[in-house]
Amino acid sequence: MSALLEISGLVAAYGGVRALDGLDLRVEEGEFVVLLGPNGSGKTTTMKTVSGLLKPVSGRVRFAGSDLAGVAGWKRPALGLCQVPEGRQIFPDHTVIENLHLGAFPVRRDRSAAERRRAEVLDIFPRLAERASQLAGTLSGGEAQMLAIARALMAGPRLLMLDEPSLGLAPLKVAELFGYLKRLHEEHGLAVLLVEQQAGTALKLADRGYVLERGRVAVEGTGAELRDDPRVQAAYLGKLRQSTA
Numbered sequence: 001m002s003a004l005l006e007i008s009g010l011v012a013a014y015g016g017v018r019a020l021d022g023l024d025l026r027v028e029e030g031e032f033v034v035l036l037g038p039n040g041s042g043k044t045t046t047m048k049t050v051s052g053l054l055k056p057v058s059g060r061v062r063f064a065g066s067d068l069a070g071v072a073g074w075k076r077p078a079l080g081l082c083q084v085p086e087g088r089q090i091f092p093d094h095t096v097i098e099n100l101h102l103g104a105f106p107v108r109r110d111r112s113a114a115e116r117r118r119a120e121v122l123d124i125f126p127r128l129a130e131r132a133s134q135l136a137g138t139l140s141g142g143e144a145q146m147l148a149i150a151r152a153l154m155a156g157p158r159l160l161m162l163d164e165p166s167l168g169l170a171p172l173k174v175a176e177l178f179g180y181l182k183r184l185h186e187e188h189g190l191a192v193l194l195v196e197q198q199a200g201t202a203l204k205l206a207d208r209g210y211v212l213e214r215g216r217v218a219v220e221g222t223g224a225e226l227r228d229d230p231r232v233q234a235a236y237l238g239k240l241r242q243s244t245a
């Protein structure tokens, strides 16, 4: 059976700068996958290429069994794929509820389907239900991030892609946010591709993960394998390798 998302030999560049250099990566249906890597290793470029914002130089991206990206026929994102990019893109002059409905584009014409989905999403994020009529621009950073994710969920995605959702959040808020992601994955079977600098927390949630270096995969394994990998520990978990010399 093919993976939900299958990336093979992906090469992407910005002018002369090659950001992805033969990337191979997959996410199975319902799987939680974390993408780690140093600054500039190509994590955001991976997200941008998969979501159709950047046309690759070569390689292939398949989503749910069909070609999403080929160099010749590049398509915008298929339904079922949602990205919550860095920077939390929400509409500040609209209320929380209005923002949610703006995210419900696949079911916008079916009012009752949109309302049902809204109830499901607010059940996952009760904090947003309390702030239903508040303008999104006045939400705290953590609430705004929750709204960005909730809005993406309104489209009913099969894969949620998140680029550093913890950026700028206080530790307690990060824990709350990761709790929601865990619930979405475990209770709702949502596949997640997460770019995250907070490697320890992310790897605890992850089924599998990849470490990118210079636009390709340097280390791959289950969440537990990566947590135990000395290279990952040295680079991301603040544990320097014990010298045996």
Ligand SMILES: Nc1ncnc2c1ncn2[C@@H]1O[C@H](COP(=O)(O)OP(=O)(O)OP(=O)(O)O)[C@@H](O)[C@H]1O
Residues within 6 Å of the ligand: 014, 017, 018, 019, 037, 038, 039, 040, 041, 042, 043, 044, 045, 046
């Ligand atoms: N718009 C752009 N124009 C030119 N070069 C770019 C552009 N965006 C990214 N790059 C370059 O592509 C490479 C990969 O960048 P990318 O943003 O994918 O890395 P990243 O792993 O997400 O890094 P970070 O952890 O710092 O967010 C870097 O060398 C970066 O400088």
